[in-house]
Amino acid sequence: MDFVSTGLSAEELIDLYTEIVRPRMIEEKMLVLLRQGRISKWFSGIGQEAIAVGVTKALDADEYIMPLHRNLGVFTARQVPFAQLFKQWQGSQNGFSKGRERSFHFGTNEYHICGMISHLGPQLALADGVALAHKLSKEDKVCVAFSGDGGTSEGDFHEALNVAAVWGLPVIFIIENNGYGLSTPVNEQYACEQLADRAAGYGMKGLTIDGNNILEVYNTIKDARTYCITEQKPVLIECMTFRMRGHEEASGVKYVPKELFDIWGKKDPVSNFEAYLLRENVLTPKAIEQIRESIRHEIESGIAEGFAEPVIVPDTQYELNDIYKPGDEAPVAAGGQRTEMKMIQAISDALRIAMERYPKLVLMGQDIAEYGGAFKVTEGFTDAFGKDRVRNTPICESAIVGAALGLSLKGYKSMMEMQFADFVTVGFNQIVNNLAKIYYRWGQNADVVVRMPTGGGVGAGPFHSQSNEAWFVHTPGLKVVYPSNPEDAKGLLLASLADPNPVMFFEHKALYRSISGSVPDGYYTVEIGKAKKVQEGSDMSIITYGAGVHWALDYAAKHTDLSLEILDLRSLLPLDYDAIRETVAHTGKVLILHEDTLTGGIGGELSAWITENCFQLLDAPVLRCASLDTPVPFSVELEQNFLAKSRLGETIEKLMAY
Known part of the structure; x- marks a missing residue:
């Protein structure tokens, strides 16, 4: 493994060494805790640390990174406190996701890291959005998104790279090609020689590098960053590496030929870089031990702090209230012309x-x-x-x-x-x-x-x-x-x-x-989650929305012998349950009308809520009027028969017969 440290000071090299050792030592400790049954799951990045660390150290601290399962080095190189990381992995209330997410499925804006979802590919498009924001704000910044070799088969990979190229976005796309997508080898995933070869098809630059050489990763990303900012174009970088452990620990590695571990073991990114620094007299054995002892202390104290965390006591109302971010704009009433x-x-x-x-x-x-x-x-x-x-x-x-x-x-x-x-x-x-x-x-x-x-x-x-x-x-x-x-x-x-x-x-x-x-005219808002009574009535209530409102009004205009109350929901999530209860109480008979098909439509949910919460107010069963449970046909005659409107009259008559 050839290391080129041109332009890097001894202090910078030692810093890179410290940062590549830290995730390795954390992982080794996590595997011990896993065997002891003290933690529940672990996705190992052992053997791949040079990529996450090299990429992160080559960026500005305020440039967003979209990492994946095996990118612990992104978090540690961004100096995310280990104690808080451990709390996150243990599902603590004081972790980054309040116990709602596992392992690396979280983000933190403080450290400019965006949390992944298990579907992998969608991360890449988020990087496009961040890079577009940089472009619109005229900021000299990039965004970096990680993908594994397996994720490159997803449609999101193609879409994100194409958008970045077409829009000229400063994004660095990193492929960690470790040979396997869980157990599927790369020869069953793609037919091109190298994944970076795909870049030409999108009209962007593509590179393949040694992902186990931290200096090659670091220098390549530094150059790519400058290119992206100067040219306002994306880059695709394929980092060749190997996964020394299973997809996650429970899956094992029986499907991997044993000789591959021997080959890649000799390419270990940590031991090779350490040997290089010793040869160059940048580090001494004593200095290495001091660095490792400092990291050991950080790990042990973080684990102790994490295990001392209290067990979460669920608060149902708190969970329900934490679905939406509170808005800071007050409703604005309409006025004027x-x-x-x-x-x-x-x-x-x-x-x-x-x-x-x-x-x-x-x-x-x-x-x-x-x-x-x-x-x-x-x-x-x-x-x-x-x-x-x-x-x-x-x-x-x-x-x-x-x-x-x-x-x-x-x-x-x-x-x-x-x-x-x-x-x-x-x-x-x-x-x-x-x-x-x-x-x-x-x-x-x-x-x-x-x-x-x-x-x-x-x-x-x-x-x-x-x-x-x-x-x-x-x-x-x-x-x-x-x-x-x-x-x-x-x-x-x-x-x-x-x-x-x-x-x-x-x-x-x-x-x-x-x-x-x-x-x-001008600016005004209608509050989301508030229904509107379109027409007062006493015989029955029609709860509806969209085109259903006009179907109900048309029917009421033609049948003046009936006193129909019409409630326009306007918002379907959240629903205005107060308005729904009020109209049920007023008429005692309810018809739910919507254009959606009957089975699984919102009418079923509304009917269930009314039955469970307003049963004593009802004088008849809640009826639904919806479109047929078929795809929407093209023929005018067939479409009119399909639509709920064609059955509105008979449903109203049925309800009034109670």
Whole structure:
């Protein structure tokens, strides 16, 4: 192993040695504790320390890193106190995630480390968002994201690298090629000679280096950092290494040929670097022992502090209250002049006002720049706000949701437009596992609004007409908003953009240009989580939202013999249970109407809540009126039969018969 220390002082070399020894010694201690049954699980990075340490030491302390399971050296080289790391691993209340996350699934903004999720690939897109924030703020900074060889097979890897290349983002993508994805060898994962060869296909620079040589890693990252900042381009660096232990300790290493351990054992990054420093008289055996003794003391005292932590006493209300970051903007009432607008104009007006109000708000989506989006919501926005803030994206929903979350790490707001709500499936993982959970996991909020043009009735067929709001209502950490009219659409969208939490904002396509109304000029907000009584009535209550509000109003207008109360939920998560209870108490009969299919729709949840909490107020069973349990058909006649509207009358008659 050839070490090149040109330009590095003895002090810097000793510092690198200290930092590569620290994770090795911690791991050796953790393995002892694991065998003793004092800790529950461990992902070992023994043999790979040079990559995490070399990368981290080559960066500025305020440059974000997205590490993975085997990157303990990132945390230790950023001087994260070992005692707090140990508390995190033990599930202590005083760990970084308050006992809610395991091992390395956490982040810390204090040390500019972003916590991973088990799905691996999505981390890379977050780095795109952080790097975009650097670019927009004109900061000479980079972001670094780690991937294993196995993770390079995921679609998120391709999407993140493509976005970084197309947008010219200062990102360093690190591949730790250790030969195996759990037990699957690399010859069963990819067919190219080296993973770095893929870089050319994205139009970026790619390098393959010795990942066990800490000086080669350190110098390569230093040069890559300068390149990324100067050229405003990404780099892909493949670090060749080997995993000396199992994927995690329980999996073992029986699937690995024994001779590989002999070969790679001779390439050990710690012992080889130590021997080099001894040969160069940078270190002496006495100095090495002093360094190791200091680390031993740090480890033992941290373990003692961690084991002394009290067992968590669960507080249910505290857990429920810690799902969302509290907002710091008070509701703003509407006032002044009003203008007649179609619903799509109200949404566009809200976005324009928000762009003026929040200089760090970035809009992203397919064709939203000069073209103005599929529905022309952002038409003219590039002239007003520029292409830096109104960004066309490649067709890669997952990467753009991830980039939006990455922007949040740097204090930016973002709005991502799904061209159709149906396409959200391609970004589903990022939404339900990254956006939704990140604040609960380690206190980092996702200041992201995902706009969702949704619904049928426009003859668009199975892939452009789905109502999929129930998927997200089931996900703690998200907010789900669904307006039915222009005034609410503007106020709720402005409230969503002000909210520091992730909001799924549903907009019914059939209402875009068919519904008009008087809309207050200027800035105002409609509180998320508050329903609105659209019409008073005494015979029965129709609880609904979106297009269902207009179906109910149309029916009521044609059947004046019935006194129908109509409650527009407006927000589906959180729900306004007070308003729901009030309308149940007022009429005693409840029909829940929604365009979504019947099975698994939000109507089932509402019916269950009313039955459990308002049973004594009911004069009849709660009935649901929903669309058929089929995909949305294309034919006009079939689609009309599919929609809940076609069965509204018979359901009302059935309920009134009780």
